[in-house]
Amino acid sequence: MSTIALKVNGRSHTLDLDPATPLLYVLSDDLELRGPKFGCGLGQCGACTVISNGRAIRSCTTPVGTVAGAEITTLDGLGTPEKPHPIQQAFIDEQAAQCGFCLSGVIMTAKAFLDQNPKASEPEIRQALSGVLCRCFTHTRMLKAIGKYAEGRNA
Numbered sequence: 001m002s003t004i005a006l007k008v009n010g011r012s013h014t015l016d017l018d019p020a021t022p023l024l025y026v027l028s029d030d031l032e033l034r035g036p037k038f039g040c041g042l043g044q045c046g047a048c049t050v051i052s053n054g055r056a057i058r059s060c061t062t063p064v065g066t067v068a069g070a071e072i073t074t075l076d077g078l079g080t081p082e083k084p085h086p087i088q089q090a091f092i093d094e095q096a097a098q099c100g101f102c103l104s105g106v107i108m109t110a111k112a113f114l115d116q117n118p119k120a121s122e123p124e125i126r127q128a129l130s131g132v133l134c135r136c137f138t139h140t141r142m143l144k145a146i147g148k149y150a151e152g153r154n155a
């Protein structure tokens with residue numbers, strides 16, 4: 001066990017943990033955040049995606065010790081039900097969800113990508129999202145919502 005300092009959604013935490021513990025377990029079990037989801041646990045579906053120092057990472061395969069001190073953002077840190085983040089509002093406006101299980105990963109992946117590539121084209125956005133799986137086949141509406149958000153932030 002080691003003492004690990006984590007900064008998540010603007011709040012600092014000091015936790016006694018095995019540094020090899022997947023970040024996802026710490027976010028879910030220790031910090032009780034419900035944004036990141038456990039899908040495959042193998043880095044293959046994207047449901048667990050969070051943003052670390054501006055980069056989308058898969059928290060199920062990220063040992064917590066490797067992100068000590070990093071600025072981590074989960075879906076829980078983006079907006080609130082009363083004041084959703086503009087990307088969340090775009091998903092609400094487009095009704096871009098079925099079961100919603102993939103949404104946290106889709107939104108965090110899209111946000112990190114557009115923060116780094118504000119002028120990305122539709123095919124580039126599609127490519128960036130290609131590794132985040134949606135079992136409900138809601139891709140078309142989600143891409144529409146992301147496109148709307150991308151347009152709005154460039155306006």
Ligand code: FES
Nearest residue numbers: 039040044046060
């Ligand atoms: S749960 Fe992490 S990529 Fe699937």
Ligand code: FES
Nearest residue numbers: 100102134135136
């Ligand atoms: S909305 Fe169900 S997995 Fe994507």
